Amino acid sequence: MPDVALLALIVVAMLAGYLLGRRDLRKKNHSQSSGQALSKEYFVGLNYLLNEQTDEAIETFIKALDLNNDTVDTYLALGSLFARRGEVEKSIRVHQDLLARPSLTSSQSLRVQLELAKDFMQAGLLDRAEAMLADMARNNHEYRLEALQQLLKIYELEREWTKAVAVGEELRKTGADRYAVVLAHFYCEGALICLNRNDRVSARKAIRQAFTRDKNCVRASLLLARMEFDDGRYRDCIKALEKVAQQNSHYVPLTLELLEQAYGRLGNVRGFTAFLGRCLIERPGGAVILAMTKVLASDRGDEQALRFLTGQLGKNPSLKGLNALMTLQLRNPAVGSLQSIRLLKEMTDKMLELKPVYQCNSCGFSGKEMHWMCPGCHSWGAIAPVQGIEGE
Incomplete structure (x- = not known):
């Protein structure tokens, strides 16, 4: 039984034959012998397809199809089919042959160039795709927006953040507000590069630019806080970190360790407790419950911390909270409970080792490391600490 893709290819071939027949009827001055030649090539190509000789079929249909608006669409459908099947080289051949035809209109040529650039991207020929898309993006036309979008994908893959910013800003000018969040991440990537070469002035400028595009950019706040801490400006560090709670409270767990250190440098443990x-x-x-438990254990002792944590877990249960509770109880064991608590703790330790810490709210990708661009779906700012009983 032929697969779906082969059937679709046969349908394309049949469509080509239909279009050729209709074209022949319209052209009354077309010679009878020429019409027979076209018909013969069509059936030869169909025979190749039925025998799954797709290379020979492509050559035959290329010879058979005269170019007009209808057959350009047929060519593009054929190329798209090969691309979906993963046969990118064949898709490239179809699109390159089509692009070489002098009878293409300007609009048709741009459309074919866009499809060919996508082929190059799929084949990993990013330099060739970039050159083609960059040339398309220089002028205003109906395919410019899509060319810019594809170009942006290339710069993300190649981590060319300066170029990505330039393209992102162009896309933002088209009224696509969703690129504001993406641009903020690009500026943050630029800030990291500046920090790696110890150019702190440029890093701060990049962070400011990130905030101009997305005032709620958590990543920019975290970068700024780290810079302030390293520069000894602990109050400014605290200000940047506490801002995260207003930007997106899901990211508060990422602030607590540095926030505790900053308050500690100021000798202001009460300030951290108040936050x-x-x-x-x-x-x-x-994460907040565990941080408060740690402060209480240090300041008021394990017994007070135990009471607090037990009460909180009744309202907000979590594996990490249970694990922390058992740690406190092991330090202060009740008679007859030590062995059972130890065994339960070993079980939760193993469970926590296997559980992801972060998850993408767009595609569901999960892992133990924080990524600002999701490795699964490449969305920016979609990954956050896992919530709920198995989360933070």
């Missing part, structure tokens, strides 16, 4: 208290009222997440 945790506000978070517990507004959004009592597991």
